[in-house]
Amino acid sequence: MTEENKVRIDKASSWEEGKSKYVTFVVTEDCQLACKYCYLVGKNKSARMNFETAKKTVDFILNDNIHSAEESVVLEFIGGEPLIEIELIDKICDYFKLRAYETNHRWFNNYRIGFTSNGLMYSDPRVQEFIKKNRMHISLQITIDGTKTKHNMQRVYPDGTGSYDNVVRNIPRWKKQFPDTSTKVTISSGDIPYIKESVLHLFSLGIKEVNINVVFENVWKEGDDVLFEEQLTGLADEIIERKLYEDFTCTFFSRTIGYPYTENVNWCGAGKMLAVDSRGNFYPCIRFVGFSLQNREGLVLGNADDGIDENKLRPFLVLDMVSQSPEECVDCSVAAGCAWCQGANYDFADSETIFQRSTSICKMHKARVRANNYFWNKLGRRLNKNLRDEK
Amino acid sequence: MLKYLMIILSGSSVSFCHYESRKTDKSHKDLMDYDDLKKTVVFALKNNLKVNVLYPRFKPDKKYDRLIDDVEHVKIVPYSLRKYYKDSILCAEPKDLKRKDALNNLSNADIILRLSVSELKELKALTGKLSSHCCRINLVLRDIENLKKNDVNVYRKQIEEISKNIFAKKKIAFPEMNFLTDRIMLDSMNNCGAGVSHVTAAPDGKLYVCPAFYYDGADDAVGNIGSEPEIRNRRLLEIKYSPVCRICDAFQCRRCVYLNKKLTSEINIPSWQQCKTAHAERESSRLFLNKLKEIKYRGAAYRKISEINYDDPFEIAVKNKFSIQDFKYFNSNEKRK
Amino acid sequence: MKKENKTVVGVVTEAERDDIKYLFERKNGLNELFRSLNEPKHPLYDRIVQDMGETATKFRKWWDDASAKYEWKGAKGHHWEINFNTREILLVKNQ
Numbered sequence: 048m049t050e051e052n053k054v055r056i057d058k059a060s061s062w063e064e065g066k067s068k069y070v071t072f073v074v075t076e077d078c079q080l081a082c083k084y085c086y087l088v089g090k091n092k093s094a095r096m097n098f099e100t101a102k103k104t105v106d107f108i109l110n111d112n113i114h115s116a117e118e119s120v121v122l123e124f125i126g127g128e129p130l131i132e133i134e135l136i137d138k139i140c141d142y143f144k145l146r147a148y149e150t151n152h153r154w155f156n157n158y159r160i161g162f163t164s165n166g167l168m169y170s171d172p173r174v175q176e177f178i179k180k181n182r183m184h185i186s187l188q189i190t191i192d193g194t195k196t197k198h199n200m201q202r203v204y205p206d207g208t209g210s211y212d213n214v215v216r217n218i219p220r221w222k223k224q225f226p227d228t229s230t231k232v233t234i235s236s237g238d239i240p241y242i243k244e245s246v247l248h249l250f251s252l253g254i255k256e257v258n259i260n261v262v263f264e265n266v267w268k269e270g271d272d273v274l275f276e277e278q279l280t281g282l283a284d285e286i287i288e289r290k291l292y293e294d295f296t297c298t299f300f301s302r303t304i305g306y307p308y309t310e311n312v313n314w315c316g317a318g319k320m321l322a323v324d325s326r327g328n329f330y331p332c333i334r335f336v337g338f339s340l341q342n343r344e345g346l347v348l349g350n351a352d353d354g355i356d357e358n359k360l361r362p363f364l365v366l367d368m369v370s371q372s373p374e375e376c377v378d379c380s381v382a383a384g385c386a387w388c389q390g391a392n393y394d395f396a397d398s399e400t401i402f403q404r405s406t407s408i409c410k411m412h413k414a415r416v417r418a419n420n421y422f423w424n425k426l427g428r429r430l431n432k433n434l435r436d437e438k
Numbered sequence: 439m440l441k442y443l444m445i446i447l448s449g450s451s452v453s454f455c456h457y458e459s460r461k462t463d464k465s466h467k468d469l470m471d472y473d474d475l476k477k478t479v480v481f482a483l484k485n486n487l488k489v490n491v492l493y494p495r496f497k498p499d500k501k502y503d504r505l506i507d508d509v510e511h512v513k514i515v516p517y518s519l520r521k522y523y524k525d526s527i528l529c530a531e532p533k534d535l536k537r538k539d540a541l542n543n544l545s546n547a548d549i550i551l552r553l554s555v556s557e558l559k560e561l562k563a564l565t566g567k568l569s570s571h572c573c574r575i576n577l578v579l580r581d582i583e584n585l586k587k588n589d590v591n592v593y594r595k596q597i598e599e600i601s602k603n604i605f606a607k608k609k610i611a612f613p614e615m616n617f618l619t620d621r622i623m624l625d626s627m628n629n630c631g632a633g634v635s636h637v638t639a640a641p642d643g644k645l646y647v648c649p650a651f652y653y654d655g656a657d658d659a660v661g662n663i664g665s666e667p668e669i670r671n672r673r674l675l676e677i678k679y680s681p682v683c684r685i686c687d688a689f690q691c692r693r694c695v696y697l698n699k700k701l702t703s704e705i706n707i708p709s710w711q712q713c714k715t716a717h718a719e720r721e722s723s724r725l726f727l728n729k730l731k732e733i734k735y736r737g738a739a740y741r742k743i744s745e746i747n748y749d750d751p752f753e754i755a756v757k758n759k760f761s762i763q764d765f766k767y768f769n770s771n772e773k774r775k
Numbered sequence: 776m777k778k779e780n781k782t783v784v785g786v787v788t789e790a791e792r793d794d795i796k797y798l799f800e801r802k803n804g805l806n807e808l809f810r811s812l813n814e815p816k817h818p819l820y821d822r823i824v825q826d827m828g829e830t831a832t833k834f835r836k837w838w839d840d841a842s843a844k845y846e847w848k849g850a851k852g853h854h855w856e857i858n859f860n861t862r863e864i865l866l867v868k869n870q
């Protein structure tokens with residue numbers, strides 16, 4: 048019996064929770080799509096990472112015991128659309144494995160390879176070969192926004208055509224290869240009326256975990272919060288009535304949100320991660336790379352040749368909730384779970400700082416908390432359990 | 439709350455801190471417009487502010503001095519002009535002090551000594567030369583951004599040597615020295631206060647957080663002369679909003695927000711250079727105080743600097759996050775340690 | 776809240792969990808590195824092949840020793856799995 052022992056691989060986003068170093072390779076700034084909500088405002092076809100830059104980065108992280116002291120590592124590949132550069136990614140992963148093995152690095156026994164993809168190239172033979180080759184270490188998330196209508200509203204080709212059909216045809220294979228994987232859904236103002244049907248649609252495709260969040264940009268209109276709350280309450284009813292909670296999760300509903308803050312911690316992991324762009328520059332995360340920013344230059348921490356500038360990293364390592372939040376957020380009675388993105392904060396701050404938290408989603412968070420309370424209280428009554436008082 | 443204004447009288451005004459002014463310009467063309475100076479003086483008078491004036495290497499027209507005399511002020515002048523401006527703060531660099539006549543016209547002086555990192559090893563000698571002619575020596579490492587980790591040891595050794603020299607003499611006498619005696623006298627933070635207790639009026643007619651931001655060349659103005667400054671995210675200049683400084687007790691630290699911005703990109707986060715030099719000073723001050731206590735020096739028994747096991751409060755800030763309660767009830771003037 | 780068609784048949788210690796987790800990761804790492812080499816003449820080829828053999832042996836030995844020590848319930852057509860987070864040993868029907 049022992050020869051057949053199997054262990055389920057956790058998805059990269061929760062693997063070794065909080066103990067891993069995340070190294071993000073921005074292998075390309077190109078993408079087949081032109082999604083309307085995409086934060087990558089400066090996508091282009093010219094910025095492509097070369098193998099030498101990637102090798103230097105791998106050597107750097109394997110040799111750097113100060114900033115890479117974590118027990119494990121997640122090599123994340125991002126773009127643009129990362130699968131466009133699958134051959135380069137394959138070479139990078141091979142180089143990492145080989146160097147980690149040669150140098151007896153602890154990460155050889157503790158690494159993962161993560162992707163977030165638009166899914167268009169999923170069935171490409173080169174992608175499939177890569178998956179086969181690295182099967183036990185890969186986490187691959189495909190982004191589908193929900194129903195065809197909702198998906199095609201945002202996730203479009205440059206000519207405006209929707210991408211839904213070309214993505215969904217790859218879902219059965221993806222589901223088979225990564226049965227426990229999840230999808231990521233982003234909600235902007237125009238998407239609100241479609242939330243309920245979109246999440247239910249994703250469940251119907253067999254996607255068991257739907258990671259969903261509202262955009263951090265200030266796009267919200269008067270009344271969006273009311274509509275948002277209605278959608279989530281309707282979704283809560285469906286999940287409860289159809290007992291979907293037994294097999295599926297939607298991250299809009301969480302038992303840990305909607306309480307006052309008890310700890311002074313930063314929401315975002317920027318600075319503990321490392322992103323490297325096609326020129327070999329290091330950033331606190333992809334949201335600080337130039338092509339992600341609307342109003343500011345990229346925030347460079349260093350590069351593979353010179354290493355990381357300790358001084359530039361210091362703000363990120365001491366950044367906490369109280370130092371960046373307005374007083375009303377510190378005192379907010381439903382604060383827990385109210386997210387922020389450090390890169391978006393930096394981009395939209397009144398001065399060039401990461402210490403000014405954007406409060407664009409305040410009303411949306413409060414609406415979410417009310418719907419979340421509704422969900423857990425109602426479900427608790429049905430199951431005869433107290434599901435709301437657990438912090 | 440604003441307490442005073444800095445006035446850069448000319449683009450070639452003497453530098454007194456971690457920045458370089460335009461030294462080569464000795465002409466009057468870079469002088470602050472007389473009307474702007476007048477507006478600044480009026481603003482100071484109306485808002486109960488004192489004024490610190492940074493003078494150039496030349497003597498401006500007398501009407502400037504007359505205008506400045508209308509308001510309570512301190513003149514900060516190049517060392518070479520010491521005979522013209524009695525009771526002013528003098529800015530000196532090693533080359534000024536190597537001249538034959540370096541100690542002429544020098545009595546009970548208040549000196550800002552600007553050294554480069556490469557000149558650190560001269561600190562003991564320069565301090566020795568100045569000691570008996572000064573009431574205060576304020577050291578500034580003019581290019582602190584070039585400091586390497588080993589330079590911190592050089593700095594500490596120099597301060598230790600200065601301390602040794604003081605005790606080697608029969609009669610203990612020494613001027614105030616920011617790097618050795620300030621911390622002994624302080625119970626709470628006493629930093630530069632740029633943007634909080636003072637702002638700077640510059641020759642371009644604009645206000646800046648401090649003179650360094652004017653010379654930096656970036657578009658960092660916070661208003662126009664004669665009007666209230668408007669500093670975006672001003673709260674970040676307060677200690678409460680610096681996760682590193684609010685747990686620190688190197689009270690004598692300059693806490694230069696310009697250096698913060700330049701080196702860490704954040705106005706509220708100090709560089710390791712700032713923290714480690716401040717802690718070298720703190721530790722030297724602690725040992726110096728202990729020696730003063732040993733010889734029962736007047737007042738020393740009432741002062742205390744505790745021993746600590748770190749040389750950069752950043753390490754502590756990373757490990758132990760401030761609690762929400764501690765933040766809410768934080769008082770920067772509270773006696774700590 | 777997900778339904779799991781698995782039965783818990785035991786729990787191992789943290790140290791035991793760490794041992795098998797290490798071996799599991801190393802085994803997978805070696806297998807996938809081996810796929811990357813693609814040629815027997817590679818200077819690391821022999822070292823990796825030997826390492827793979829040794830790791831597989833240690834891996835099997837862990838399961839043999841632990842199952843003998845704890846006497847977990849087994850069943851025909853089933854296998855054991857370990858949940859690294861909870862340290863639980865699960866009896867799972869073969870698919």
